[in-house]
Amino acid sequence: MTPVGYVDRTLTCDGVALADVAAKAGTPCYVYSAATILANYRAYEDALQRTPHTICYAVKANGNLAILRLLAKAGAGFDIVSGGELHRVLKAGGDPAKVVFSGVGKTAEEIDAALAAGIFAFNCESEPELALLAALAQRHGIRARVALRVNPDVDAATHAYISTGSLAHKFGIDIGEAEGVYERAHEHGNLLLEGVSCHIGSQQFDFAPIMQAVDRVLELIARLRAKGFSIRHVDLGGGLGIAYKPDEPAPPIGQFAAALREKVTGKDLHLLLEPGRSIVGDAGVLVTRVLYRKKGGDKEFVVIDAAMNDLIRPALYDAHHEILPLRASPAGCGLRADVVGPVCESADFLAQNRQMAEVFPGDLLAVCTAGAYGFVQASNYNARPRPAEVLIENGSWRVIRSRETLDDLIRGEE
Ligand SMILES: *Cc1c(COP(=O)(O)O)cnc(C)c1O
Numbered sequence: 236m237t238p239v240g241y242v243d244r245t246l247t248c249d250g251v252a253l254a255d256v257a258a259k260a261g262t263p264c265y266v267y268s269a270a271t272i273l274a275n276y277r278a279y280e281d282a283l284q285r286t287p288h289t290i291c292y293a294v295k296a297n298g299n300l301a302i303l304r305l306l307a308k309a310g311a312g313f314d315i316v317s318g319g320e321l322h323r324v325l326k327a328g329g330d331p332a333k334v335v336f337s338g339v340g341k342t343a344e345e346i347d348a349a350l351a352a353g354i355f356a357f358n359c360e361s362e363p364e365l366a367l368l369a370a371l372a373q374r375h376g377i378r379a380r381v382a383l384r385v386n387p388d389v390d391a392a393t394h395a396y397i398s399t400g401s402l403a404h405k406f407g408i409d410i411g412e413a414e415g416v417y418e419r420a421h422e423h424g425n426l427l428l429e430g431v432s433c434h435i436g437s438q439q440f441d442f443a444p445i446m447q448a449v450d451r452v453l454e455l456i457a458r459l460r461a462k463g464f465s466i467r468h469v470d471l472g473g474g475l476g477i478a479y480k481p482d483e484p485a486p487p488i489g490q491f492a493a494a495l496r497e498k499v500t501g502k503d504l505h506l507l508l509e510p511g512r513s514i515v516g517d518a519g520v521l522v523t524r525v526l527y528r529k530k531g532g533d534k535e536f537v538v539i540d541a542a543m544n545d546l547i548r549p550a551l552y553d554a555h556h557e558i559l560p561l562r563a564s565p566a567g568c569g570l571r572a573d574v575v576g577p578v579c580e581s582a583d584f585l586a587q588n589r590q591m592a593e594v595f596p597g598d599l600l601a602v603c604t605a606g607a608y609g610f611v612q613a614s615n616y617n618a619r620p621r622p623a624e625v626l627i628e629n630g631s632w633r634v635i636r637s638r639e640t641l642d643d644l645i646r647g648e649e
Contacts, residue, residue, distance in 0.1 A: 237517050238268035238627075239603060244563040246601055249627045253522055254561045256632055257599050260623045262524040263541035264638070265610050267297075269305055269628035271518035272606075275488060276309055279510060282492035286499065288506040289355075291335050293473050294320040296511030296607040297519070301626050301635035303327035306514070312355070314473070314509035318345035325352060335470060335507060337384065337434070339364075339405055346371050356380040358432040358470060360407055362416055369423035382430025382470050383417065385410040385455060387448040389435055407433065410451055417459055428464055430507075431456055434472025437512060440485060442494055445474065449498045456504070470507035471495055477516040479555045479604050488513055512607040519606025521546050521622070522561070523585075525598045526577070535572035537594055542576025543583040544616040546602060546609050550582040558585065561599035564592040574600075578617045610636075618644055 238249045245252050249268045256266055279290045291312040294303065298320060303313070304327040312333025313324045324334060334354040336345075339361065346368055349357070359365050359381050372379040386407030408416055417428055435448050449471060456466045478485040492508070499506050523541035530536070548554035558574060570593045574586040585602055594600065613621045620639035625632050 236271065236274065237603070238271045239520055239559070239601065241563050244565075246559055246561045246563070248520065250630060251627050251632050252561075253520070253601055254599055256625055257522045257524070257561070260625050260634055261638060262522055262599065263539075263545050263622040264522050265519055265605065265622055265624045266522055266632070267299075267302065267515070267519040267606055267624070267626050267635075269518075269626055272302060272305060272515055273309055275510075275514045275518065276306060276311060278488035279492050279508065279514075280310075282489045283496055283506065283508075286496050286506055287504075288508070289333050291333065291470075291507055291509045292514055293509045293511030294323060295611060297515040297609070298323050298611055299624055299626075299635055300327045302515065303329060305626075305628075312507075314511075315349075315354075318342070318348050321345070321348055321352060321354070331355075335382070335432075335509070337432075337509070341368075343367060343371060347375075350375045350377065350379060356382050356430055356468070356470075358382050358384045358430075360384045362408075362419065365416070365420045365423065365426065369420075369425045372425035378425050378427045380427040380429055381420070382432040382468065383408055383413055383420075383428075384432045384434070385413045385452060387433055387435065387451040389444045389448045389451075410455060413455055414458060414462070417464055418462070421464075429466060430468040430470060431459070431466060432470035432472065432507070434470075434474060434509060437474050438476040439474045440476045440483075442486065442491065445471075446494065446498070449495065453498065453502065456502070466504070468505040468507055469499060469502075470509065473509040473511050473513070475510060475513040477513055477604065477607075480557065514607075516607035517604050519604070519609060521556075521602040521605040521609060523600050523602060525594050525596050525600065527596055528594075535570060537570075537572045537574045537591075539574060539576055539585070539600065541585065541602065541622070542578040542617070542619065543580060543585075544578055544614045544619050545576070545622050546585060546605055547612045547614075548605075548608060549585050549587075550580075551612075556585060556605060557603040558589060558591055559601045559603060560592045560594060561601060564594075566593055569593050578619070615639075615644055620644060 623638040624636040
């Protein structure tokens, strides 16, 4: 449910006029709704009430400390993919006992830090990783809980760059080889082989591939148990899609979580989920100012102060983000234009051929549904300071990350 809407002709987020935020925090600037983030989190919790479970928010979707703190206070666990994300979670007061560590390329230093923090489990993706984890756990004098991330070889039917669950992808261990891997890993005395995990891709609208993957994972768990492994938890990853266009049929969180609950009910398994996008995606907008209008042949360009370095999803995934004027125009959508930033790349657009309201230099726009994979993928390309981030909570707003300064850009250089 989007927190963004017009009150009179003014675009607001949770009742706060976005133009007021822009006037004080400047542009470009990300604005998030705490209420929406919590409502999304609670939709998972409510659907899973009677099932033993942990919602491990995928930090990579949006790792701002204030957002992690908000979710930690609500009781969330976290799915991390690096030592940097572990650092963020610990700084934000997250409970390490609810953290799972995913990723194909964990370094020894990262594994060490996670062992020292006492995380819940490692989602391991290869046999050499299992061997390294076992050796490091031995050095710590502890047994590390492991879920093998299996690759169930299903086609997630999403964008190629965010699909991860078929054998052509670098992720996971071929589910057909998993039993052998568990048996060999059993030789390592320092591993608790108690889980199985999978994550087949992101921005999924269709439950069928996920349910097919879950069935394959549950069959594997039955076979492992028959061999004497005491599998206690199943981690079904994240991946639920959200609507980027008003008419997109994104499935409700409750329906998705209930479908997964049905699959594991009665199986004596603790259920872990790793949602990222579906928690924060619709909770954020990127506010930007129009700098110029220009024409190229028949084409109209709206040049704004946000660019691909601030929000790379249109350039990287061909993603669509709705763009709304902060002041609704009574004239309707009379303009067809490319909305582009100042970066020196032809891929620097936030929208192409977009039918939109007539806008003029100085006008403010909101790039919608930008709460996930927005700021976290921002860079300093073209020596552009990264934008400020703002959180709206209980009717007021505050800056939760200052806009970078020019000195920030050269910190650490000679
Ligand atoms: C990216 C990722 C997630 C989160 O995916 P969303 O589509 O944002 O829900 C969860 N688990 C793993 C292992 C991931 O790589």
